[in-house]
Every structure is written in C-alpha cells, then in structure tokens.
Amino acid sequence: NAGVTQTPKFRILKIGQSMTLQCTQDMNHNYMYWYRQDPGMGLKLIYYSVGAGITDKGEVPNGYNVSRSTTEDFPLRLELAAPSQTSVYFCASSSARREVEDTQYFGPGTRLTVL
Amino acid sequence: AQSVAQPEDQVNVAEGNPLTVKCTYSVSGNPYLFWYVQYPNRGLQFLLKYITGDNLVKGSYGFEAEFNKSQTSFHLKKPSALVSDSALYFCAVRDSPITGGFKTIFGAGTRLFVKA
Numbered sequence: 001n002a003g004v005t006q007t008p009k010f011r012i013l014k015i016g017q018s019m020t021l022q023c024t025q026d027m028n029h030n031y032m033y034w035y036r037q038d039p040g041m042g043l044k045l046i047y048y049s050v051g052a053g054i055t056d057k058g059e060v061p062n063g064y065n066v067s068r069s070t071t072e073d074f075p076l077r078l079e080l081a082a083p084s085q086t087s088v089y090f091c092a093s094s095s096a097r098r099e100v101e102d103t104q105y106f107g108p109g110t111r112l113t114v115l
Numbered sequence: 116a117q118s119v120a121q122p123e124d125q126v127n128v129a130e131g132n133p134l135t136v137k138c139t140y141s142v143s144g145n146p147y148l149f150w151y152v153q154y155p156n157r158g159l160q161f162l163l164k165y166i167t168g169d170n171l172v173k174g175s176y177g178f179e180a181e182f183n184k185s186q187t188s189f190h191l192k193k194p195s196a197l198v199s200d201s202a203l204y205f206c207a208v209r210d211s212p213i214t215g216g217f218k219t220i221f222g223a224g225t226r227l228f229v230k231a
Contacts, residue, residue: 004158035221040124042205042223043159058218090158102147102209102219106158 002026004107006091012113013081021076021110023091031094032074033058033104034066036087043090049074081114088112117142119208121222128196129230136191136225138206148189149207149219150180159205165189176200196229203227 007022025032030051035043045058049068063085065077074093078085088111092104118141128134140146147166151159163174170182180191191204206222 040223043221045218048218092158103149103161103164104151104159104219106151106160108156108158 004091004093004105006089006107006110008110009108010111012115013078014115015081015083017081018077018079019081019112021078021089021091021112023074023076023107024072025074025091025093025105026072027093027095027105028071029093029095029105030071031102032068033092033094034064034074034076035090035092036060036085037090037109038087046076046089078112083114086112086114117208117220119206119220119222121204121206121225123225124223125226125228127228127230130198131195134193134196134200134227134229136204136206136227138189138191138222140187140189140206140208142208146187146189147209148180148182149209150174150178150189150191151205151207151221153203153205153224155202162191162204196227198229198231201227201229 004025033048034046037043044060046064047066049055052071055066068074088109090109091107094102094104120139149164150162152162153159163172165172165182173179178193203224203226205224207219209219
C-alpha cells in the first residue's frame with residue numbers, strides 16, 4: 001500500500017512550457033485534491049475531485065487544468081508556465097465514507113521552478 | 116466564509132517542556148477541525164481531529180488539542196516536547212457541509228523548534 005504517490009519530485013520549466021504533474025492513490029479514495037504551498041502562505045486548494053469524471057475549482061485554479069478518468073489518478077496540467085507558478089505542489093486524497101471528517105492523505109510533493 | 120488563523124510563525128521550546136501551538140477559526144456552522152504536521156521535504160501527515168464530543172482530542176505522537184467553542188480555538192498541545200517534534204504544524208478547518216461546502220481551509224502554518 002503506497003498511499004499517495006506523485007511524480008516528478010522536482011522540475012524546472014521555462015516560461016511558456018507545459019507539463020503534467022502526476023498523482024496516483026491506491027486507497028480507493030473517491031476524493032482527491034491538488035494544493036500549492038508557498039512559503040508562509042499555507043496550502044491553497046487548486047482543484048478537487050469527488051469521483052471519477054467530476055472535478056471542480058478550488059481557491060486558485062487559474063493557469064491549471066485537471067482530469068479524473070479513473071479513481072486512482074488525478075493529474076494536474078500546467079499549460080503555459082509562469083514564474084508565479086513556482087511552488088511546491090501536493091496531491092491528497094480522502095475517503096467519502098464520512099465526508100465531513102475529511103482526513104486527507106498527502107503525497108510527498110513536487111517542487112516546481114519556472115524560470 | 117470559513118477561515119483559520121495561526122498567530123505564531125514560530126514557537127520555540129526546550130526539550131521536556133510543554134508546548135502549545137495556537138489556532139483560532141471562523142465558521143458559519145459547526146466546525147470540523149484538524150491538525151497536520153509536515154516534516155522537511157515531506158507531505159502533510161494527519162495528527163488529530165475534532166468532529167464532535169469530548170473537547171479534548173488525543174492524537175498521534177502524544178499530541179492533544181483542546182476545542183474551545185466560546186474562544187473559537189483549537190490549540191495543539193503536548194506535555195513534554197521532543198527534539199523530533201520539530202516540524203511545521205498546520206491547523207485546518209472545515210465548515211459543515213450544509214453551509215460550507217466541501218473545501219478544507221488550512222492555516223499558514225507554525226514552525227515548532229524544540230531545542231535539546
């Protein structure tokens with residue numbers, strides 16, 4: 001049971017380049033999330049999904065896109081990278097058995113730098 | 116709108132002394148409160164949560180937190196700090212699903228430094 005895995009661990013992009021951050025969970029969780037963590041700012045929710053085929057915007061969705069074709073995978077797409085997207089990105093998942101309790105399980109993160 | 120505040124950027128404590136990491140919240144309905152810990156270069160790990168019931172919640176690694184509705188606080192505590200407790204701690208709040216929707220809001224984090 002690997003939990004939540006993310007790839008890559010590190011990435012440097014040039015302005016305008018595109019990339020996909022991968023996230024996979026093996027806990028059969030319905031709910032998945034993408035956060036970005038900026039220094040001193042805590043975590044900001046980018047997108048979330050309540051199940052395969054269903055996604056919705058979080059607090060800071062601009063410049064990102066997601067898809068959820070399976071329960072396990074929730075990739076995050078950056079289409080035109082900008083320096084403002086330099087951050088650490090965390091994927092998380094939680095069970096829907098009791099939605100309000102929402103204990104989230106986090107991946108190890110992807111450190112992205114846009115130059 | 117729901118929000119959570121962690122008023123201290125850093126807390127310094129000597130090993131063996133009690134520690135407190137503060138958190139206050141604002142929600143429109145019943146609060147669901149969480150503490151997470153982040154060690155260097157790792158993702159967040161769940162420590163404990165308050166959903167309902169006893170105001171004193173016990174969690175992992177000897178941590179506990181006290182829910183105080185009148186002060187809208189959920190401070191994290193430990194009777195005797197360890198050097199290995201040094202990490203970044205996040206408080207999080209989620210509103211009831213009727214009024215607050217699905218999102219969980221995280222505080223900015225408090226860095227705990229335990230000196231040997």
